[in-house]
Amino acid sequence: MGQLMDKEFKSLENKIDQLIGLYQQAREENIRLHCLLENAQEKNRQLAERMQTVAERLKILLNNLPGN
Secondary structure (H helix, E strand, C coil), X not given: CHHHHHHHHHHHHXXXXXXXXXXXXXXXXXXXXXXXXXXXXXXXXXXXXXXXXXXXXXXXXXXXXCCC
């Protein structure tokens, strides 16, 4: 009976180690994805600003066309 308990404890210990490893991997992936998201959001903000600038310049050009 003692050996059976030892095997069960060892199995439980291995499963806990696997769970900890999976948790750490998920945490690292979450950090990496968070950084990618922040970068994508910053690029999106910059592109939106550029589009706004282009739209404003286009509006000025259209208003300055002959006949307006």
